[in-house]
Amino acid sequence: MKGVHFVSKQGTEYYYDDLTGQIFPSEQVDCSLLGDQFQSLASDRANMGLYINRDADQQDIEDYLCKEANGFKQLLLEVTSFCNLRCKYCIYSDHYQFTKSYENKHMTFAVAKQAVDYYFSNFKEIHRRNPTRSPVIGFYGGEPLLNLRLIKEIVEYIKLTYGEYEGIQYNITTNGIQFTEESQNFLTKHDFSIIVSLDGYKENHDRNRLKADGTGSFDEIMKNLQTFRTNHKGYNKFAISSCYDFKTDMFQLMEFFDGEDLFLARLASVDANNTTYYEQFAHDDVQTFFENLTSMKELFLNLTARNQIKKDSFLYSLVGLNYSELAFHPMMNEKRPHMLPVTASCIPGEKIYVTIDGNFHMCEKINTYYAIGNIEDGIDYGKIAEIINNFKNKVCGNCTECNVTRFCNICFQQCATDHEFEKKDSMCDNIETHVKSMLIDFINVLETNPTLFEEITIDYYKTIYEKVGVVLE
Structure with missing residues (x-):
């Protein structure tokens, strides 16, 4: 065992x-x-070891994505690479060596149209095999609302050309600066799932999320959010994405989000992979942060014991959500694809991210050295097989010996350099240490309040994720 x-x-x-x-x-x-x-x-x-050691081939990938209807879950368009912010932790900043730098380019309608046509031509077969699936179209940047004109054109084109598909889902992530009345009215009219990036209280937000002129962006974003909540009160496909680091006062962050009554779709630390971002923090910063985090866990435990923890609170997003998701790991892990039975990696092509130049990528987070096709030739199933096999050879060599495979969070993006996949020696040990700590905390919560997660179901997570435009299949 x-x-x-x-x-x-x-x-x-x-x-x-x-x-x-x-x-x-x-x-x-x-x-x-x-x-x-x-x-x-x-x-x-x-049999996990057999799949890890056996190379995937082009037919495996095509069967998995097309015949088994696992592909084309979402089309994500990089409608612009231009951004009106210069966030210090942005993947396009100097802190991330393997990603491109800032650009000032817009996607053309011709490129977007060709990507949309390719997506729907393949989605037709996916829908035939799985009639419950709906098309999902996302808009990304840069700051996507800087190219609102193209977004409007694409939505209108899809409406006129592919109107036979009911329930087409649209989603967008915006930094909030261009989240004006015009864009708000358009997005809500077309039932978009909207995520606005906001790092909490003013001091914390403005420390990292700066405009191009070096000034903070908090006041403008909050003004736009207030307009949205006044004009579109009750709109339920709206949420916030927030990042924190070692200088964030977590108690002040909690006070802000609970006070503003903003739903957090994503609350996470700044990405620590392939970056120099964390070199700026002193030992005292790190120590103070983890002392506060420990205090927050204790507060969560005390509120849980009194059955006073609220599911929509900041504290539940920060602490409780990890534990409630842990309860579903056994069930959700059984759905892992046989070609990658361990790690958190998807099969490239489940989602298609299209860059301005018309190249296809597995997602918006990985650098541009791992293209999986383009709008002219479509998906390159052989290239996907090559990527998977390289990843398994470079990263998954010791997976059969791992004690916590179901909790592995390693994916392509975390290990991708500008030429191959590389895994740090400490990565696996750190994961097992973290999982053991999380298991202890999880059991401590259940020993305190055994019924805390009883009403949390898969339907609960589908509701949460659909609210922000994420497909769970």
């Missing part, structure tokens, strides 16, 4: 079994007592 032994705050010993994804009191762990269902899982997981 592979897994992790740990002890809760109350002194009870537990064992997390990576084979089944279940947590047992240590004295109950006996492989012979797990039953037929778990023995079947044992066989499936035993």
